[in-house]
Amino acid sequence: MSAKTDVKAYRGFFTVTLICLFVLYAPLIVVTVYSFNDSLSITVWQGVSLRWYADVFTGVESAKFKTAAFNSFSIALIAATVSTLIAIASATALVRAGRFRLRLPSMGLIMLPIMVPEIVLAVATLIFFNSIGFTRGYLTILVAHISFCIPFAFLPIQARMQGIEDTYEQAAMDLYASRAQAFRRVLLPLMVPGIISGFLLAFIVSLDDFIITNFVKGAGVETLPTAIFGSVKQGIKPNIMAISTMLLAVSVIFVAVSYLAAKWDNTKSHLKTDPAR
Amino acid sequence: MTDSSTPAVDIENAAKRYGDFTAIKSMSLSIRDNEFFTLLGPSGCGKTTLLRMIAGFEDVTEGAIFLFGSEIEQLPPNKRPVNTVFQNYALFPHMTILENVSFGLEMQGNSRVDAHKRAGEMLELVQLSEFAQRKPAQLSGGQQQRVALARALAPSPRVLLLDEPLSALDLKLRKAMQIELKHLQRETGITFIFVTHDQEEALTMSDRIAVMSAGELQQLGEPRDVYERPRNRFVADFIGDTNLLEVAITDIADNLASCHVQGGHQIQCGASEGVSKGMTAHLSVRPERLLLSAAPAEEGSLRASVKENIFVGTDITTLLTLDGGPDLTVRTSNSARGAARVFDPGADVFVTVEAGAARLLIN
Amino acid sequence: MAGGGVHASSGPVAETYARARHQLLIPAWAVLLIFVAVPVAMMLIYSFLTKEFRGGVIWEFSLAAYDQFFFDRGLFGDEPPKFEWTYVTIFWRSIWQAGLATILSLLIGFPTAYFIATRPEKTRAIWLFLVTIPYWVNLLIRTVSMKFLLRDQGPMNDALLALGVLEEPLRIINTNLAVQLGLFYSYLPFMVLPIYAAVERYNFTYSEAAADLYASKWATLRRVVLPVVKPGVIAGCILVFVPSLGAFLAPDLLGGAKNFMIGSLIEEQFKGNAGNWPFGAAASMILLTLVIIVLLISTTQQRKTREPG
Numbered sequence: 001m002s003a004k005t006d007v008k009a010y011r012g013f014f015t016v017t018l019i020c021l022f023v024l025y026a027p028l029i030v031v032t033v034y035s036f037n038d039s040l041s042i043t044v045w046q047g048v049s050l051r052w053y054a055d056v057f058t059g060v061e062s063a064k065f066k067t068a069a070f071n072s073f074s075i076a077l078i079a080a081t082v083s084t085l086i087a088i089a090s091a092t093a094l095v096r097a098g099r100f101r102l103r104l105p106s107m108g109l110i111m112l113p114i115m116v117p118e119i120v121l122a123v124a125t126l127i128f129f130n131s132i133g134f135t136r137g138y139l140t141i142l143v144a145h146i147s148f149c150i151p152f153a154f155l156p157i158q159a160r161m162q163g164i165e166d167t168y169e170q171a172a173m174d175l176y177a178s179r180a181q182a183f184r185r186v187l188l189p190l191m192v193p194g195i196i197s198g199f200l201l202a203f204i205v206s207l208d209d210f211i212i213t214n215f216v217k218g219a220g221v222e223t224l225p226t227a228i229f230g231s232v233k234q235g236i237k238p239n240i241m242a243i244s245t246m247l248l249a250v251s252v253i254f255v256a257v258s259y260l261a262a263k264w265d266n267t268k269s270h271l272k273t274d275p276a277r
Numbered sequence: 278m279t280d281s282s283t284p285a286v287d288i289e290n291a292a293k294r295y296g297d298f299t300a301i302k303s304m305s306l307s308i309r310d311n312e313f314f315t316l317l318g319p320s321g322c323g324k325t326t327l328l329r330m331i332a333g334f335e336d337v338t339e340g341a342i343f344l345f346g347s348e349i350e351q352l353p354p355n356k357r358p359v360n361t362v363f364q365n366y367a368l369f370p371h372m373t374i375l376e377n378v379s380f381g382l383e384m385q386g387n388s389r390v391d392a393h394k395r396a397g398e399m400l401e402l403v404q405l406s407e408f409a410q411r412k413p414a415q416l417s418g419g420q421q422q423r424v425a426l427a428r429a430l431a432p433s434p435r436v437l438l439l440d441e442p443l444s445a446l447d448l449k450l451r452k453a454m455q456i457e458l459k460h461l462q463r464e465t466g467i468t469f470i471f472v473t474h475d476q477e478e479a480l481t482m483s484d485r486i487a488v489m490s491a492g493e494l495q496q497l498g499e500p501r502d503v504y505e506r507p508r509n510r511f512v513a514d515f516i517g518d519t520n521l522l523e524v525a526i527t528d529i530a531d532n533l534a535s536c537h538v539q540g541g542h543q544i545q546c547g548a549s550e551g552v553s554k555g556m557t558a559h560l561s562v563r564p565e566r567l568l569l570s571a572a573p574a575e576e577g578s579l580r581a582s583v584k585e586n587i588f589v590g591t592d593i594t595t596l597l598t599l600d601g602g603p604d605l606t607v608r609t610s611n612s613a614r615g616a617a618r619v620f621d622p623g624a625d626v627f628v629t630v631e632a633g634a635a636r637l638l639i640n
Numbered sequence: 641m642a643g644g645g646v647h648a649s650s651g652p653v654a655e656t657y658a659r660a661r662h663q664l665l666i667p668a669w670a671v672l673l674i675f676v677a678v679p680v681a682m683m684l685i686y687s688f689l690t691k692e693f694r695g696g697v698i699w700e701f702s703l704a705a706y707d708q709f710f711f712d713r714g715l716f717g718d719e720p721p722k723f724e725w726t727y728v729t730i731f732w733r734s735i736w737q738a739g740l741a742t743i744l745s746l747l748i749g750f751p752t753a754y755f756i757a758t759r760p761e762k763t764r765a766i767w768l769f770l771v772t773i774p775y776w777v778n779l780l781i782r783t784v785s786m787k788f789l790l791r792d793q794g795p796m797n798d799a800l801l802a803l804g805v806l807e808e809p810l811r812i813i814n815t816n817l818a819v820q821l822g823l824f825y826s827y828l829p830f831m832v833l834p835i836y837a838a839v840e841r842y843n844f845t846y847s848e849a850a851a852d853l854y855a856s857k858w859a860t861l862r863r864v865v866l867p868v869v870k871p872g873v874i875a876g877c878i879l880v881f882v883p884s885l886g887a888f889l890a891p892d893l894l895g896g897a898k899n900f901m902i903g904s905l906i907e908e909q910f911k912g913n914a915g916n917w918p919f920g921a922a923a924s925m926i927l928l929t930l931v932i933i934v935l936l937i938s939t940t941q942q943r944k945t946r947e948p949g
Contacts, residue, residue: 007847009758014755019748021771024774024825024828024829026789027785027789028774030788030789031781031784034788086668086671090664093660096657098657100661106665106669109676112672113672115935117882118883119888119903119927120906123683123906125679127686127917131682146675147671150671150672166654179659179660208780210780211907214911215910215911225780228780232893240784244785247777247778248781255772255773
C-alpha cells in the first residue's frame, strides 16, 4: 500500500533510518579506510598499504600492544566465563524456584552494576581496593570485570529461561529424572542460545571497558582500551586506526555469532511464544 | 442525501492479490443502504480481507469499491465515513472507556466537551455508563465488546463494519449480543457489514448473506433463500446440516428429475437449470425434511435401517443406512408428535422426502 | 529496570528448585556484595573524610568535600559564605549536554526503531542487525573514530570543502556540539533497541482503529502509538541519559578542557593532578543521587503507563 493509505507507514521515517545508519557507520568506515593509508600523516591519502598493520605487530609500540591485547582477551575470557556461570545459577534461582523473600533484593543486587554510573563504580572500586590495601594490577581488573559483567550475562539468560515453559522439566520429572537430571538434560540444552548470548555480551562488555579498568589498573598494567587511550592522548596515529579496525572486525564476528545463536533459537518452534503476538 | 437506490457499498470486480497469492478473485457485490449484510465463510475465504478493503486497511489490486456512489480507493481509512468493530476490539489500553468512545468524535473535530457528552450518550445506549472512567483491561469480554461497538457508532458512520466481533464471547453472551446488535442496527438505520464464520449467527442476524469460499462469492441471498435453495454443494454443506447424496439422473419429465441413488432407490425432485438426463449430480436434503415411518407412504419411500439415535435436546438425530446405499441423517423434533417417528436401532424403517425439500446440485 | 517485572514460576518444578535456591544465589551475592555494594558504601564514607595530599584519605570526619562543592572559601571560613558556582555549573552542563544528546537520539532513534519494527519479518532482522553492530564496537574506538572524522582537517571537512558546501572548515572539535554529537553517537543504539522492542509488540489494530475513527497519521502517532509504546521510549531515554551524564570518553576526547563534564571532574580527583579523594567521592555521590532520582521518576512514569489488570 502507499504511505498515504497504509496506516502503519510514515513518510520520512525511512530517510531518518538511513541518516541513523549513516551516522552510526560513517566514523567506523572512515577509520577503516584510513587504516590502509600508506602515509605517515593521518590527513594525506597516499594509496593503499598494510604498513600500519605490520607496524602494530613489529613497530616500536608492538610489545606494549601485544601485552595489552593478551591482558584484554584473557581478562574478557575469564570474566565472561565466571560471570556466565554465576548468572546461570542466579537465573535458575530467580526464575525457576518460585517466590521467596530474597528474590527481589537479589534481583536488585544483580542489576546494581548496570544502574550505578560507570564512573561511580570505578571510584567505589578504587576506594575499596585501596582501603583494604590490595595492590592494583591484573587481579583487581579481573575481579572488577567479573562483577560488572554479571548483569550483562544475566539478562539474556534470564530472558531465555522465562521463555521456556517448565512443562518440559515436569515431563522429565514425570519420566523419573531427578531434579539435577531435569536441569542438566532438559533445561540446560534449551538454555544454550541464551547462555551463548550472555557469554558473548559479557565478553564484549569486558573488552570494551575503559573507565573502570583505568581506575583499578596498577602502574604498568594496560589493557587495549587503556593503551589506546594513552596513545590517542598524544594524537591519533595511523597504527591506532589499524588496531581499531582489527578490534572492529572482532566485534563484527561476535555479533554475527550471537545473531546465529538467536537464529538457531527460532528453529525451536516448540517453545512458548510471546502471548502479545 | 443520496437517493435510496444508491447502494451503500458497491464492489465492482474487486480483486486482491499478495504477490502470487490471490485472496479475492474478481468479485462484484452490492450492499444496500440500511441493511444488515453478512459476509459468511470459513477462515481464509477472504471475507476479512474484503472487509478491510472497504475500511481502507488493504488496497484493491483490481476493480473498484464505491461508497454511496463515490470511489474510495484513494481515501485513507481516516477519511472514510466507515467505522470498524475489530475482532480483538483494539480498545486503546491507555485510555479510559469514555476517552476511547469520544476519540473518533474528537478526531472529527468536535470539541472535547461535545465529544465526551456524545460518548456518554453512547455508553448509556450500550448500558455501560458506570464504567466510563475504567480502563479497558478492567472490563469483561462482553463489556469490552459493547465499548468497541459504542466507539465505532459514536461518530455516526454511514456503514459499520464488524469483523467477527462475537467470536471471543461465550455462547450465552453471544446469543444475547446477536439480538442486541440486530436491534441496534434497526434503531440506528446504519448499514452493518458483519463478518463471521458461524453460519447460525449469519442466519439469525442478517437481512442478506454473501457466502464466500476461496476468495469467491458462492451465493448471495436472504437467509431463508440461502438455506433452502443452496446453489452448490459448498453452500449446502457449509450452511446448516445436510445429506449430500450422489445421484444419477435417469429421466426428466415435466421439470421433474428422477434421481437414482445407489442401492436402487429413486427420488423425484425439481430439475434445476443445467440438469440433463444421464448426468451425475448431488442431491441435498436437510435432515429435518426427512420423515420416518414404519410402513411405506404411497410413493417415494426408501427402505432403510436405523443405526443410532442421538439425543440433542430439541431434536433427536437418527443415523440410518439406506438398503444397499449410503447413510442418511434424519432429525425429528423432540415432541409428542415426533416421538411416534423415532425407532430403535436395528429397526427397518421407511424414509420419505418432504415435497420440494430435495435440491439438485450440479457443482 | 530492577527486573521487578520478572515473574517467578510456580508449581511442582518450582518446589523442586526451591530447595537449592539459596545455594544458587550465594556466588552472585558474594561477588556483588563484596565488590559492588560494599565499595559504594565505602565511597559514601570516604566522601565524609579528610583529604590527604597526593591521593588517599585521613580517617577523620569532615564535611570539607561537600563544603568545597557548594561554597566559595568554605561555609566555615571567616568570611560570610558565598555559593560556589564552578562545580554546580559543571553538573548543570552535564545534565544539559546529556539531555540534548537524549533528545537528538530520540528524534533519530524513534523513527528508525518504528521503521525497522514495521518491516516484513525477513528484512527486519537485517535492519536490526545493522543497528546492533555499532553497539558491540568498542566505545573508545567509536569515540576516537568520531574525533578523527570531525577534526578540523578531518575527512568530513575535506569532503564538505571539496563539494563546495563550505568555504572554511567547521571547527567542531573542542566545542559543546562535539560533545553532544559524541554522546549521541555513543548511545544511539541504546535508544533504538528498547523502542524497537516496544513497537514490535505494539498491536497495529490500534492504529487502524484510530484511522478508522478519523485520526490523521500524526494524530494517530501522537495520541495512540506514542502513549502505548511510552515504556519503551522512557527506557530508551534512560539508557541514553544516564550513561551520558557520567560519560568520560566523549567529553574528554571531543570536548577538550573547556567543556568539562562530571566524569572528567571525578576522574581528575583520582587520576589527575587534583588528587582530592573525598571531593571525588562526594562528586560521585551527588552524581549517583541524581541518577537515582532519574530512575525513580522513570519508574513511577512506567508504572503510570502500565495497563491495569
